[in-house]
Amino acid sequence: MKPTPKTTSGYPHNLTSPSATLGEILGALEQLIKNNPFLARQIEHLPAGYILLREGKPNKFLYLLLHGQVQFFKHTPFGEVYVSSHEAGELLGVNSYVSHTTSFCTCKVTQPVRCLRLDPHLEIHLSEVLPQARKLLDKLITANLASRYRKAVSLQIELIEANQHLKETRNKLIHQEKLATLGQMVAGLAHELNNPISAMLRACDHITDTLHHFFTSTTSPDKWREFWQAGTESLTPDTPTVRQTIKELKLLLPHTTQAVIRQIAQIPSTLREIIINKIQSQRTISKETESLLDIYDIATLIHTLETSAIQISHLVNSLKNYARPSSAPPCQVNLKESIHNSLIILGSLLRQHHTELQIPNDLYVWAHPGDLGQIWTNLIKNACEAMPAGGLLKIAAKPDDDFITVTISDNGPGVPPHLKEKIFELNYTTKTGAENFGLGLGLPITIGLVARAGGKLTLTDTPGGGATFQVTLPRKAL
Amino acid sequence: MATSFIIQSMNRAPASLAILCLEDEREVLKAIIRDLAPFEEKFRIEPASNVSEAREILVELKRGGHPLALALCDHLLPGTTGTEFLVELNKDPATQPARKVLITAHAGLQETIQAVNEAGLNYYISKPWTAEQLQQVVRDELTAYILQQKINPIHYLAILNTPQLAQAIATSNLETDT
Numbered sequence: 001m002k003p004t005p006k007t008t009s010g011y012p013h014n015l016t017s018p019s020a021t022l023g024e025i026l027g028a029l030e031q032l033i034k035n036n037p038f039l040a041r042q043i044e045h046l047p048a049g050y051i052l053l054r055e056g057k058p059n060k061f062l063y064l065l066l067h068g069q070v071q072f073f074k075h076t077p078f079g080e081v082y083v084s085s086h087e088a089g090e091l092l093g094v095n096s097y098v099s100h101t102t103s104f105c106t107c108k109v110t111q112p113v114r115c116l117r118l119d120p121h122l123e124i125h126l127s128e129v130l131p132q133a134r135k136l137l138d139k140l141i142t143a144n145l146a147s148r149y150r151k152a153v154s155l156q157i158e159l160i161e162a163n164q165h166l167k168e169t170r171n172k173l174i175h176q177e178k179l180a181t182l183g184q185m186v187a188g189l190a191h192e193l194n195n196p197i198s199a200m201l202r203a204c205d206h207i208t209d210t211l212h213h214f215f216t217s218t219t220s221p222d223k224w225r226e227f228w229q230a231g232t233e234s235l236t237p238d239t240p241t242v243r244q245t246i247k248e249l250k251l252l253l254p255h256t257t258q259a260v261i262r263q264i265a266q267i268p269s270t271l272r273e274i275i276i277n278k279i280q281s282q283r284t285i286s287k288e289t290e291s292l293l294d295i296y297d298i299a300t301l302i303h304t305l306e307t308s309a310i311q312i313s314h315l316v317n318s319l320k321n322y323a324r325p326s327s328a329p330p331c332q333v334n335l336k337e338s339i340h341n342s343l344i345i346l347g348s349l350l351r352q353h354h355t356e357l358q359i360p361n362d363l364y365v366w367a368h369p370g371d372l373g374q375i376w377t378n379l380i381k382n383a384c385e386a387m388p389a390g391g392l393l394k395i396a397a398k399p400d401d402d403f404i405t406v407t408i409s410d411n412g413p414g415v416p417p418h419l420k421e422k423i424f425e426l427n428y429t430t431k432t433g434a435e436n437f438g439l440g441l442g443l444p445i446t447i448g449l450v451a452r453a454g455g456k457l458t459l460t461d462t463p464g465g466g467a468t469f470q471v472t473l474p475r476k477a478l
Numbered sequence: 479m480a481t482s483f484i485i486q487s488m489n490r491a492p493a494s495l496a497i498l499c500l501e502d503e504r505e506v507l508k509a510i511i512r513d514l515a516p517f518e519e520k521f522r523i524e525p526a527s528n529v530s531e532a533r534e535i536l537v538e539l540k541r542g543g544h545p546l547a548l549a550l551c552d553h554l555l556p557g558t559t560g561t562e563f564l565v566e567l568n569k570d571p572a573t574q575p576a577r578k579v580l581i582t583a584h585a586g587l588q589e590t591i592q593a594v595n596e597a598g599l600n601y602y603i604s605k606p607w608t609a610e611q612l613q614q615v616v617r618d619e620l621t622a623y624i625l626q627q628k629i630n631p632i633h634y635l636a637i638l639n640t641p642q643l644a645q646a647i648a649t650s651n652l653e654t655d656t
Binding site: 236238239240242243257258259262266304307308348351352390 | 502504505507508509511515518519522523524525526527531535554555556557558559583584
């Protein structure tokens with residue numbers, strides 16, 4: 001900036017131009033004060049702690065702060081709140097002075113102040129005697145008001161932003177709280193379920209032992225043992241096979257009821273021959289034949305009880321791992337097991353899709369087991385929901401020195417380029433239906449969980465169509 | 479009308495009506511079939527563990543002249559849903575009159591609405607079921623089918639809802655008399 005040219009009267013001539021800085025205006029004013037005893041008399045020196053304006057009290061003066069610092073405070077329902085602080089060049093009491101009302105805030109001197117005190121009489125006097133000073137003051141007032149207005153507007157924008165941020169944070173917190181509650185419930189339920197399942201499994205074992213003893217004892221007919229043994233070992237044949245067998249049996253045993261024929265069709269062919277021979281030779285179903293079929297049936301039913309109970313206990317174990325509280329410290333988690341648990345939990349969702357897994361057995365990542373489960377569940381669920389008509393879900397893991405990259409790909413419609421960033425934002429959702437509703441929190445939360453584990457989540461396209469999410473996670477503690 | 483149907487159906491042996499059960503989990507299917515044993519005497523019970531098998535069975539039934547009286551479907555099936563299959567049945571004039579029941583652990587509101595609106599769903603059983611409940615639903619639905627299709631109820635008096643069927647016989651006899 002060029003040095004300000006001085007006029008003979010001792011102050012710059014272009015101070016009323018828009019380019020004059022606050023420092024230049026103040027310098028000019030100081031010059032006037034120095035040369036003018038009338039103005040000099042209006043100078044006040046105030047110590048730190050002095051209350052210049054008191055909120056709610058009348059004020060008749062306008063103060064121009066020439067040196068020092070003041071702070072504004074305001075009474076609120078939460079007590080006295082700091083509003084702002086002001087330094088040289090600022091005008092104090094503008095509001096009450098201009099509008100003849102009481103002070104809006106309390107103004108406290110925080111660093112010894114030197115200021116020029118103006119009142120209406122002085123203003124009139126200045127206009128007549130020192131028009132230059134009047135002009136400078138007007139300019140200061142205008143600049144002051146303009147900056148106050150700018151501040152008010154930007155404050156309002158800040159407030160809107162803060163509100164928006166608050167809303168997002170609140171939603172996120174509510175969702176996390178919900179998940180945490182759900183996790184606790186699931187963990188509790190899983191523990192509760194373990195008892196009856198254990199009882200069921202033990203009961204199955206006991207029944208099996210007791211019946212085994214009974215059917216294989218020396219006093220039991222030989223065939224009992226054979227049918228019992230076969231029943232405990234053989235698998236249920238598939239429906240087309242059973243249907244074919246039923247057709248054949250109907251021809252061989254025309255007088256046997258449907259229900260019994262169905263029963264005979266279920267048993268292995270060697271035993272079936274025995275039954276067919278018996279019925280054909282005895283021309284009816286004897287008590288003995290009935291018993292043999294019943295024994296086979298009992299064995300398969302117990303087998304069903306046992307496998308179903310085992311299935312439940314696997315599910316319960318997966319839930320327990322999934323719902324492990326994330327307050328627990330991170331640890332080495334077997335990657336395959338963790339993904340497998342999520343797949344078990346999402347079982348019903350996956351039935352419509354083909355799933356391809358390429359995860360080596362002995363890979364470990366360093367994370368909260370619960371977080372990890374939630375990451376997989378969220379991403380797998382997203383992938384499945386991208387393929388409502390069924391599709392191919394691929395999950396693969398590739399290790400390098402420090403990290404493991406897990407890719408979860410679907411062959412759905414993919415994510416259009418303009419949404420690639422948006423889907424990671426809070427509250428953005430494509431699921432607006434009543435049933436398939438989404439809060440738009442899945443991916444942002446997943447990102448948060450991945451970040452907490454020290455990893456990275458990225459989105460790419462699946463070659464040939466669809467979306468691929470890549471999760472990179474550390475192998476060891478960072 | 480009523481007179482002619484009674485006479486007609488009385489004169490010929492009834493073609494056995496079929497019950498189709500579609501459930502992909504073998505053990506669960508077996509359990510359903512076991513619970514349906516009381517109906518086996520009068521109805522053809524056809525278990526299927528996937529949709530293509532179910533379609534083959536339907537073709538076979540058509541060829542043998544066995545009308546489908548009841549379809550009992552699980553909702554979640556590999557590659558499709560029971561609801562979609564029921565919608566398919568409802569669009570085919572040959573199977574449209576069949577009573578349709580969903581037996582499921584999973585269907586959501588959306589699927590259930592679709593099942594009611596598009597598949598003409600008659601009943602919804604949520605798993606786990608009990609033998610009594612399943613048998614009652616099947617009995618009610620088969621009774622409704624018999625009455626709706628104006629099939630001679632005599633053959634089913636013992637195993638279906640006797641009072642309803644007996645009343646139908648009485649009413650049609652009255653009509654015959656007048």
